[in-house]
Amino acid sequence: QVQLVESGGGVVQPGGSLRLSCAASGFTFNNYGMHWVRQAPGKGLEWVALIQYDGRDKYYADSVKGRFTISRDNSKNTLYLQMNSLRAEDTAFYYCAKSPSKLGIGWFDSWGQGTLVTVSS
Amino acid sequence: QSALTQPRSVSGSPGQSVTISCTGTSSDIGGYDYVSWYQQHPGKAPKLMIYDVSKRPSGVPDRFSGSKSGNTASLTISGLQAEDEADYYCCSYAGSYTWVFGGGTKLTVL
Numbered sequence A: 001q002v003q004l005v006e007s008g009g010g011v012v013q014p015g016g017s018l019r020l021s022c023a024a025s026g027f028t029f030n031n032y033g034m035h036w037v038r039q040a041p042g043k044g045l046e047w048v049a050l051i052q053y054d055g056r057d058k059y060y061a062d063s064v065k066g067r068f069t070i071s072r073d074n075s076k077n078t079l080y081l082q083m084n085s086l087r088a089e090d091t092a093f094y095y096c097a098k099s100p101s102k103l104g105i106g107w108f109d110s111w112g113q114g115t116l117v118t119v120s121s
Numbered sequence B: 001q002s003a004l005t006q007p008r009s010v011s012g013s014p015g016q017s018v019t020i021s022c023t024g025t026s027s028d029i030g031g032y033d034y035v036s037w038y039q040q041h042p043g044k045a046p047k048l049m050i051y052d053v054s055k056r057p058s059g060v061p062d063r064f065s066g067s068k069s070g071n072t073a074s075l076t077i078s079g080l081q082a083e084d085e086a087d088y089y090c091c092s093y094a095g096s097y098t099w100v101f102g103g104g105t106k107l108t109v110l
Helices: none
Strands: A003-007 A010-012 A018-025 A034-039 A045-051 A058-060 A068-073 A078-083 A092-098 A115-119 B009-012 B018-023 B035-040 B047-050 B064-069 B072-077 B086-093 B099-101 B105-109
Touching: A003 A092, A018 A034, A018 A092, A018 A115, A034 A068, A034 A078, A045 A068, A045 A078, A045 B086, A045 B099, A058 A068, B009 B018, B018 B086, B018 B105, B035 B064, B035 B072, B047 B064, B072 B086
Parallel strands: A010 A115, B009 B105
Antiparallel strands: A003 A018, A018 A078, A034 A045, A034 A092, A045 A058, A068 A078, A092 A115, B018 B072, B035 B047, B035 B086, B064 B072, B086 B099, B086 B105
């Protein structure tokens, strides 16, 4: 079955950087678009970024555009999120989520357990 | 990319039905049939319950149903059970490869 396992979260100072990883298994990783979705503690869900199946096209929420970079290594079945210039409002659980399609259109059919990023001095 | 509007909370007794609304605009819910719903229990990851407005993934009970009219989508849970108590989030594709979620609705089973 589909398994998504995030890692890389932690505490970082404002202005700092962090890279999250999401190890995928149980499906043909390079056939599907992948997303990052975040959730501030006690708050709602917010879509963050999409990368299409071959890694060539990437899309971002306005709130992270220019600061975050989504990438993937299909040889390692791993999704990444490089987060730079972090702000307090980036504090959240970050989930990787699988799309049902190559281009990422549609919905999020499987989710990881999330990794917590805390931005604080 | 404004969030979709959901009621903060709804409640119902076991066996009853509840409906959660999700209101957007013609740029998201009204413009596409990519409306999905997610259930989230405390401390857990979200789980897909409805996709493409009204389709259920395998394993989701047929007590869960979805619909859409204009810029508003709805999730109906019939025959409420204690394990349905959770937060529910709607989501819509918003064009140009972006997505928008609702603020979430806390369902309490009385």
